[in-house]
Amino acid sequence: MDAVDRQLIQALRENGRASYAELGRLVGLSGPSVTDRINRLEAAGVITGYRATVDAASLGLGVTALIGLQLSDAADHEDVAQRLRDLAEIEDCWFIAGDDSYMLKVRASNVDGLERTVRRLSLTKGVARTRSTIVLSTKWENRVGELPEDAEA
Amino acid sequence: MDAVDRQLIQALRENGRASYAELGRLVGLSGPSVTDRINRLEAAGVITGYRATVDAASLGLGVTALIGLQLSDAADHEDVAQRLRDLAEIEDCWFIAGDDSYMLKVRASNVDGLERTVRRLSLTKGVARTRSTIVLSTKWENRVGELPEDAEA
């Protein structure tokens, strides 16, 4: 992965629908070269996909919450992750160091929906305790930052 | 926003590079109709952008952390948010209910980079205290879930 690849990645992080021709003009390469490079980045698992970003409230998902999970002593972390995967309303799932073992970001239509999710989490095998924090406002999400100079993959 | 719009949004959340022609075949409309609808969704702020999703580790961002911020008594929330905006390594920023006022998701090259970020946060005017939690592993991030039937925008 060289500087041109990083430039392409950065451009696609900012505009995931940029055309290959456009990207080619940006980096000073032909369309096919850009296609080649991006195909390689996709195959290598550097670029993992393309998503439209959407205003959650407009979709009827007005409530966001962060939920920490404490596991029961016997619980297997991977088992729990597997069960969490079935809850579609969990948008992000991090296994973390500290008091709680998982932190989840969850979206629901309203607080009733959030309550249902928390109940289901509490009933999930291996989950001992949940700690929910309501998001009052999202200042930003998934912002694109600079890349370090010295990436090594 | 009707059922077709929701279908288009969902398709674009899953593949942000889907062509309008392809989307048209999916929903049973012509290319130009799809273009129209998507332009409207963008103009209305429902679709807010398109991003390539990238493997952070491949970019040299091997460390992810969640950082809670407690503010000093006098601090103005919006002022603090404004100052946080300058820290490019903050990918997500939520204003939350509870003990901490903000929760941040931060990416750094390594723990040294994280330390620098935490120091800068501690020195930020209005920030009284930080509470950092290292992410041991990301099970998933920005997963696309189902949409509620009854969206109203």
Next chain:
DNA sequence: AATGAAAACTAATCAGC
């Protein structure tokens, strides 16, 4: 709001370097 047709542009493939 949607359509079909035309023009402009883009993507994909491939031979050659």
Next chain:
DNA sequence: GCTGATTAGTTTTCATT
């Protein structure tokens, strides 16, 4: 690994309904 040429497909525009 890049280029330029070719072909196929896509996007854009617009007159029409």
